[in-house]
Amino acid sequence: MDLFASRSSRMKASEIRELLKLLDQPDIISFAGGIPDPALFPHEAVREAYDAVLSGDQAKAALQYQVSEGYLPLRRWLAGMMGGLGVACDEANIFITSGSQQGLDYLGKLFLSPGDTALVMWPTYLGALQAFNAYEPRYDRLMPDGGNMTPAAYRAAAAVTGGRPKFAYLVPDFANPTGQTLGRKQREAVLDLAGELDIAVIEDAAYRALRYDGEHEPPIQALDCARSGGIDKARTIYCGSFSKILSPGMRMGWICAPRQIVEKLVLMKQAADLHSPSINQMVIHRVAETVFDTQVEKLVDAYRQRRDGLLEALEAHMPDGVTWSRPDGGMFVWLTLPEGADATALLERSIREARVAFVPGSAFHADGSGRNTLRLSFTLADERALSEGIPRLARILKG
Numbered sequence: 001m002d003l004f005a006s007r008s009s010r011m012k013a014s015e016i017r018e019l020l021k022l023l024d025q026p027d028i029i030s031f032a033g034g035i036p037d038p039a040l041f042p043h044e045a046v047r048e049a050y051d052a053v054l055s056g057d058q059a060k061a062a063l064q065y066q067v068s069e070g071y072l073p074l075r076r077w078l079a080g081m082m083g084g085l086g087v088a089c090d091e092a093n094i095f096i097t098s099g100s101q102q103g104l105d106y107l108g109k110l111f112l113s114p115g116d117t118a119l120v121m122w123p124t125y126l127g128a129l130q131a132f133n134a135y136e137p138r139y140d141r142l143m144p145d146g147g148n149m150t151p152a153a154y155r156a157a158a159a160v161t162g163g164r165p166k167f168a169y170l171v172p173d174f175a176n177p178t179g180q181t182l183g184r185k186q187r188e189a190v191l192d193l194a195g196e197l198d199i200a201v202i203e204d205a206a207y208r209a210l211r212y213d214g215e216h217e218p219p220i221q222a223l224d225c226a227r228s229g230g231i232d233k234a235r236t237i238y239c240g241s242f243s244k245i246l247s248p249g250m251r252m253g254w255i256c257a258p259r260q261i262v263e264k265l266v267l268m269k270q271a272a273d274l275h276s277p278s279i280n281q282m283v284i285h286r287v288a289e290t291v292f293d294t295q296v297e298k299l300v301d302a303y304r305q306r307r308d309g310l311l312e313a314l315e316a317h318m319p320d321g322v323t324w325s326r327p328d329g330g331m332f333v334w335l336t337l338p339e340g341a342d343a344t345a346l347l348e349r350s351i352r353e354a355r356v357a358f359v360p361g362s363a364f365h366a367d368g369s370g371r372n373t374l375r376l377s378f379t380l381a382d383e384r385a386l387s388e389g390i391p392r393l394a395r396i397l398k399g
């Protein structure tokens with residue numbers, strides 16, 4: 001359509017989404033969606049919190065407009081939580097979003113002019129690419145393990161499309177889609193590069209609390225604050241989410257950032273949707289205060305078992321030549337098939353012949369590579385999924 005702005009040209013339904021529409025059919029065993037197990041939602045606590053905020057005087061605030069930066073007690077609670085992670089900050093550094101996905105959209109809008117460069121890992125979270133695409137960037141590859149790109153080479157490549165590198169975006173804990181977690185050295189390396197390029201770092205911490213083994217790594221933002229002398233001098237923007245712990249349906253996330261960035265985001269939110277729903281902010285605050293830690297424990301126990309079950313099933317059934325990640329947390333295991341395999345073509349066969357679904361890995365690559373990779377989510381992997389689904393998938397992979 002001639003009337004559409006150029007930014008809409010990169011908004012396309014993918015062939016993968018079309019295939020995944022078939023997942024509603026009841027006989028399909030799906031490892032595709034990266035969604036929490038609804039049986040583990042804290043629905044009692046949420047119901048009680050809605051009752052409480054709709055009772056008496058609180059109801060007036062719950063049903064009223066709210067300031068764009070978000071409900072103050074929730075922002076204070078989050079500032080305390082960030083303090084516990086090593087990011088000393090106060091409510092002026094916290095901005096409430098309608099899911100962390102909205103935060104990614106706003107950050108794309110804030111930083112990217114058409115032709116600017118966003119550094120992302122290959123693969124990276126598909127929803128981040130979709131959010132950033134609307135602002136017409138080019139992508140370059142972020143390599144926290146080191147690579148052959150010098151800062152000068154990044155700058156020169158960025159100049160070709162008339163822009164400059166603006167930020168590095170990454171999911172450092174139990175990444176979507178690979179399950180990979182960056183160690184301390186890699187986190188420091190990202191900050192080194194960002195310092196040399198003088199760009200922002202967007203730390204997407206959607207899965208951070210879901211650690212099943214080992215010790216938590218410090219957030220990149222905490223390392224940055226230690227180097228730069230405090231949150232307002234830092235270059236890292238932390239995107240948090242309540243979706244994986246409490247409820248994705250309530251659409252509650254937050255950004256922790258230097259206050260000059262929060263001030264810009266507030267103006268954006270005024271223009272976009274004024275504020276996130278008042279009632280949900282008040283409910284999330286109550287629920288977070290009462291059950292956040294026990295909810296994390298409950299999820300960690302349940303998902304650890306499912307991750308272990310999936311890893312055992314892969315070990316037992318996968319053919320030679322297939323390798324996979326062994327994540328310490330999160331929701332995903334990442335499979336690499338032999339060179340030349342095409343996971344998108346395999347998905348079609350897998351749905352038709354084996355009634356098993358997964359997400360092909362090319363969707364997560366900004367350059368369309370990774371055709372021989374795929375993502376499995378284990379959050380809904382019950383006994384049947386593991387004992388029937390994985391052997392059936394293995395038969396498809398064996399050809």
Ligand code: PMP
Nearest residue numbers: 099100101125176206241243253
């Ligand atoms: N970041 C990552 C890495 C994700 O996997 C997701 C959800 N799949 C999001 C952000 C967005 O989550 P939400 O908007 O529900 O907070």
